Amino acid sequence: MILIPCPWCGPRNVSEFRYADEAKVRPDPNATTPERWRTYLYMRDNPAGWTTEKWFHRAGCRRYFTLERDTVSNAVRAAEASREV
Ligand SMILES: [Zn+2]
Numbered sequence: 001m002i003l004i005p006c007p008w009c010g011p012r013n014v015s016e017f018r019y020a021d022e023a024k025v026r027p028d029p030n031a032t033t034p035e036r037w038r039t040y041l042y043m044r045d046n047p048a049g050w051t052t053e054k055w056f057h058r059a060g061c062r063r064y065f066t067l068e069r070d071t072v073s074n075a076v077r078a079a080e081a082s083r084e085v
Helices: 034-042
Strands: 003-006 010-013 018-022 050-056 064-070 076-081
Touching (some): 003 064
Antiparallel strands (some): 003 010, 018 050, 050 064, 064 076
């Protein structure tokens, strides 16, 4: 069982959550090139090791947050509230 620490609800079973995306900076769609926008929308790094991700607590507070997770061991070391809704 994997416990995900929601910043508002505390540690909960991973089945209450939905993976949203890798946490990355969104380029300005009016100022970026089509290639860079396409890369932002569709390309993922998929690293083996520590990565920063966005998660959604769908069966709890229904808020997004940022999580640092090791993709090899599923260890979690930090979670913080996300500014995006
Ligand atoms: Zn929550």
